[in-house]
Amino acid sequence: MSEIKKVVLAYSGGLDTSIIAKWLQDEYQCEVVTFTADIGQGEEVEPARAKAQAMGIKEIFIEDLREEFARDFVFPMFRANAIYEGEYLLGTSIARPLIAKRLVEIAKDVQADAISHGATGKGNDQVRFELGAYALMPDVQVIAPWREWDLNSREKLMAYAEQHNIAIENKKGKKSPYSMDANLLHISYEGGVLEDPWAEPEESMWRWSVAPENAPSEPTYIELTYEKGDIVALNGQAMSPATIMAELNKIGGANGIGRDDLVENRFVGMKSRGCYETPAGTIMLKAHRAIESITLDREAAHLKDELMPRYAKLVYNGFWFSPEREMLQAAIDHSQKVVNGVVRLKLYKGNVIVVGRKSESDSLFDESIATFEDDKGAYNQKDAEGFIKLNALRLRIAARKRQAK
Structure with a gap:
């Protein structure tokens, strides 16, 4: 000493x-x-x-x-759609x-x-x-x-x-x-009655959100504009990352969005019950996946989803400055070059509902191909027969072997 x-x-x-x-x-x-x-x-x-x-x-x-927190830490993490153990927004x-x-x-x-x-x-x-x-x-x-x-x-x-x-x-x-911890992304609660995982949290505990059942009976509509995977505007108004998050916390909290009650596996080995309010993060995750759905190539999107649990675990366990997190971040950020456009959301009694998404420059959604109406030859449906038979080949061979026994 x-x-x-x-x-x-x-x-x-x-x-x-x-x-x-x-x-x-x-x-x-x-x-x-x-x-x-x-x-x-x-x-x-x-x-x-x-x-x-x-x-x-x-x-x-x-x-x-x-x-700095929103721009250099939260936004990069949300480009990865990171969520730990299916629930915790980190x-x-x-x-x-x-x-x-x-x-x-x-x-x-x-x-x-x-x-x-x-x-x-x-x-x-x-x-x-x-x-x-x-x-x-x-x-x-x-x-x-x-x-x-x-x-x-x-x-x-x-x-x-x-x-x-x-x-x-x-x-x-x-x-x-x-025991509480708060920042732009969330507020957490631990201890007290929460140490019993069967006990329902006291309503008086929550600070940022109304109970979903007490939220307004009329939905709130918002639009989020994306550039390279990051939100740059809310309802058409350009805002800084921190300002956008603060606004989404207010709007989301007023609509009962972002409450979570979970038991998580700590890095040190024990299970821990905690409650969280993450209004902005809940909205951001839903919206980001929506804009990716029309701008990311299928295999790039699926690969991101495979990498995400590893990325989330690195963040949860404290390896933000590790070479493996930085390597994953580089791949994720490369994928976000085409993630540009606007997402329209309906917020209603604890729910975040995607009601529209568009990208003038990078949408991969081709209505002439996807339509159920006459596609005027944009897609030859006969091509599907060979596609299906090639994919079924190994299944048919195995089935024949079983039938011969």
Whole structure:
């Protein structure tokens, strides 16, 4: 510990990291530098400055990373249609590499001896933070208090906070709040009644969306314009990536879109139940697949679908900066050169319904061939006979062998 003179802490201002800031000062007798990232969590990040100052912290970094997060992390991931275990849209997973990137950059700038984070020793985030940090700064020293201290429950943390006069929001008597994580892509909930996978979430828990049954009785129609696989406009109005996501969160949440309750397999080996609100991401995934459906070649689209689970697993497990993720990204981005056009969606009581898609320059949909009416010779239906017989050849040979026995 004596070798650690300065530590950069990923600091949210919440329960865990507020306690960690004080704990680092006391246990390591070191200077603490805090870094707070605004990645669209929907809450003011500036109060983190006052909390840090109250603990005597001199170097405080508070940065607006919303555009970088959306442009360089979320949008590339959605070009891949990434979804983990068929349900999870990777909202927490994709935020960690950006935070790790800025952590090590700040550590270099202030000549810190180590970095620190508030991820527990049971979770995925410790892996994501540290894999990201090591990929960018291979000799960095990491302090993970949850793997060192004995404050191993929310109740002990609350008691520690009370003992050291650390202010904690959402405190309800002695009851601990949910463990929540929010950014432009989602908000997650863990702990409390959610630790019983049979228990239905409390309606009061949800923050971004109305219950689908309470959503408006009239549908909301929107149009999303795509260029090279990325959304560039909403209802014809050009917007930045972060602005588009913020708007889709509002529109989707108002229509009851984006709630999910799932049990996932953590990288460390355990199963974990969590609830998520991902209004923008739910809309983006549906819309992106719709525009790909008319612009991507069949085999290119099918290959993307085969690669996607591997890509999603890399993101979930913290390998954003790995060569294999970058290799997959290069292939995915190449496929997106033709993913241009407009998708029209109907949002209704928790549902995202595709009602139209068009691409003036890159559509592969040929109405003259696909029509059920007279195609005027655009497609020779007699060609299908040889096609079918060639594909049936191995099946017919096997059937003959069986019949001969």
